[in-house]
Amino acid sequence: MGLLLESCTPVKYVTGEIKSDGIFIDTKDFLTKENSYRSYIVVRNKILQYPICVYRTDNNTYNALYLKCSHQGAELQVSDNQLTCPAHGSEFDKLGHVTKGPAAQSLREFPVVIENEQLFIDLKKKG
Numbered sequence: 001m002g003l004l005l006e007s008c009t010p011v012k013y014v015t016g017e018i019k020s021d022g023i024f025i026d027t028k029d030f031l032t033k034e035n036s037y038r039s040y041i042v043v044r045n046k047i048l049q050y051p052i053c054v055y056r057t058d059n060n061t062y063n064a065l066y067l068k069c070s071h072q073g074a075e076l077q078v079s080d081n082q083l084t085c086p087a088h089g090s091e092f093d094k095l096g097h098v099t100k101g102p103a104a105q106s107l108r109e110f111p112v113v114i115e116n117e118q119l120f121i122d123l124k125k126k127g
């Protein structure tokens with residue numbers, strides 16, 4: 001098998017594992033076949049009304065953002081550096097801050113705790 005599609009890494013979706021009012025995901029999910037790191041993965045799970053995007057800034061920094069637009073609740077589209085709302089064009093950075101309106105509020109962020117090789121996304125606490 002050759003190494004194809006190096007420059008076009010598809011979005012990685014995971015379901016994670018529900019435990020203790022949160023979701024565990026594996027840090028290895030961020031690794032590509034070429035052993036580089038994805039800048040984000042998207043968690044979809046039936047207990048979530050909207051997906052969660054987890055951005056990886058470095059080994060110890062992850063931001064988990066709820067993909068619900070703070071304007072009128074449309075599901076956001078994810079890219080390497082920003083989140084875009086298809087409904088009215090709002091944009092958010094990797095920290096969930098508004099970079100373009102009409103949205104005026106940051107996205108909901110969940111605390112992320114790193115435990116061994118796993119990330120725990122705490123769904124109980126509001127960020």
Ligand code: FES
Nearest residue numbers: 069071072085088
């Ligand atoms: S619902 Fe996202 S900009 Fe209006």
